[in-house]
Amino acid sequence: MLLFLYGYGDNGEPNPLEDQGVSRWAVTKIWSSSKGGADDKMARQNTSRSLEEAQGTPSGFNMTRELIRLNPGIFSALPREFLPNYKNPCWFEKVNETDVGSQLRDRLVDNGTGHFRLRCLPYFYIIGMPKCGTTDLYYRITEHPDVVGGPKEPHWWAKNRRHLLGDGSPSTIWCNNRWRKQQWDTPNNEPPILVADLLRAVQPHAKFILTLRNPTERLYSEYLFFSGGFRDKKSVTDFHERATLAIDIFQSCLKNNTVRSCTYDPNLPPTRTVRLRLGLYEVYLRDWLSVFPRDQILVQRLEDHSKDPHTTMTRVFKFLDLGPITNQSDKDAIFMSNAKRSQKKRYDSIGQMLPKTRRMLNKFYRPYNQRLAELLNDTDYLWLEKSSV
Template identity: 60%
Template sequence: MPVLNEQPRTHQSFGKALLFCACLLTLIFLYGYGHGRWKPLEDRAVSWWAVAGTSSPLKGVMDNKRVLVRHDTSWSDENTQATSAVGFNMTSELRRLNPRIFSALPKAFLSDYKNPCWFEKAKETGLDPQGRARVSFRLRCLPYFYIIGMQKCGTTDLYYRITQHPDVVRACAKEPKFWTTYGHRQLGKYLDCFGDAASIIRKRIRKQLTSSGQEAANHYVITGEANPTTIFYNDNWRGKLWDTPNNEPPILLADLIRAVQPDAKFILTLRNPTEMLYSDYLYWKGIHVNRSNTDFHARTTLTIRIFRQCLKNHSVRSCAYEVETDLPSSGTVRLRRGLYEVYLRDWLSVFPREQILVQRLEDHSKDPNKTMTRVLNFLDLGQY
């Protein structure tokens, strides 16, 4: 498989800019990237649900105004006690809040398809000989896998490599942005993005013997998407569902995806947050017209000062999910996108560890064969 031997394109040299960014090393320790504090491959307790007596983050949901608060246990030595919210079902509430999504989904996906698919009534096509309306159906599919982050960490290269596998077909776009930018609206258009993939998935059949010795057909082809902002993007809930005293999100995009696809698989690829930050800075060439080491240093210093100011009154989790004002035009950099631990802990509070594959771009650059073998095994795909 020659594609696995190609080296991904990464920015290998940052020159004097990294010397100016020595102050960021303290943040690397906060993030725990590559250090003992954070072990992303280790399964452990993450965020907890608790009940607090304040106004409800799910506005109008609970009459007694008792709310669900997702406690942050990552950044404090305090022992936080948490109790379950009696009578609250997250999936049921998400179904109530998003009726258009769940009304279009089946009760169960097709059992003979590896990819999550179902048949949807399309249209009537005249009458049959008995005078009954002919109804046509079309196959609809959601992604089998999601690459959920991070930006400037090789997600495009990873998606390209995965979709080179003969048992994987691409969506109409690498980043459909249904769950993020488009506010999980217009599900039909999102499913249309996997329309061509669904046609291929339907046609590709592999026959195999069941445990009882009977021959059964299996649709083994899968599809997926790769939106690198998925892991931290929760802005669609803001204002409508967030109303907590600690300014932390009580409900996440991960909760909605789990309600829709509890068995979905996710891939998260990371890199040294300092290098990610500098690469992101270089990406905004249309706005950073006068890009230079000095300009990057000044923006980074200002952003760290703003972030530290936030920490004086809020938790790291609260500051990580604050409205993103660190856009290039504001004279800052997008520092919070490197707070990997906050976002990963939240996702691990929703999905079991075995459904989230975490890897580093540095490891992929050194040995793409090894990392891609790991990815293919995670997706239950054979070598090719």
């Protein structure tokens, strides 16, 4: 059974879950007794009702109802039920005959009443964090014979509501800036809606993989990776100055706001290429665990993956319920290939961060690492060992 990570859209390209002139309830019309616009409306109402019942709250505020109001294009695109025998949530969608080109026709199903395309939501998401090995992890997963891959980072849920593919976007867990434009007027300046809430309403049974690393090392790796328009001016001294400024800005925010508010606040003065808040893993993960059960989120460390990719990938495939790998070339690609996007050349040209910078960042992150270790009941997330990544 193939695990699809994407569906094809018009012209054979990946297509978003937004109305583009295609009948969104084609499956209902063809495979059931539904007829006409009245049944289209009923189908939408039934979908909304089932989603609302899933997330009603004793206080009377219904998260899913609010999400449907804010994102009608997403929820109106979903069928009342998905196809059986697929790990992904999949359905057939009727394509207007005028949109059927020669390239797209070969990818469609014709049952005599029209042309249909297979649409699928991702079965799993790699939700973070940036510079924690998400690219290496994603491409190892797509080497599995049961997985059909695609471009890694559409950032569809967090940023770009365009094409929806198999999702390895490390922005999914932390970036909630989109809601600032729609609904973020709260007394404590904390986000009332998370990307996790929207995903829960759309895919309550999705699986999520979160890979983390020592936040001090993550920050420096990100500084080396992103150009920010001044790559030739980067130095260990420049990084120290930017990290110091980022800490000062965050600590100033904490004088009048909660940790959660400062972690998510998109209006804090930016510090280019030094995104300090992305290392506050406990804040983001605790929020996601308030939305999804623990057994739907696999958390692992880049340090462990770098030392023993065979063990970590075996754990990932078990989590995703994927079958055994028998072909030797597949085994080599998954368990033995070199990591994608290694930073070794950049470390060699600029050097390791200054000892005083490391001490400063370790001190800043220490209480957040302690809370993360308590949340996961695992002292490895204190990152007391010397990093070898």
